Amino acid sequence: MPTRKGSRDNFQIRVQLKGEMARRFNTIKDAWGLENNAEVVRMLITQKYEEIINKPIAQNYRDRK
Numbered sequence: 001m002p003t004r005k006g007s008r009d010n011f012q013i014r015v016q017l018k019g020e021m022a023r024r025f026n027t028i029k030d031a032w033g034l035e036n037n038a039e040v041v042r043m044l045i046t047q048k049y050e051e052i053i054n055k056p057i058a059q060n061y062r063d064r065k
Helices: 019-032 037-053 057-064
Strands: none
Touching: 019 037
């Protein structure tokens, strides 16, 4: 398969958070004692991934509908 910009194996995420979303992000960051914004995003992805893969397969299917 040809290589394309923004592959699924390596990509960057840029997002601007304002207002309530920024406050929520900083609350999570402070609660986890993290200093780096990228680490917060990695932890959130890891936490949600673990939650998803630990559900029964039928439950994952129903959640997608």
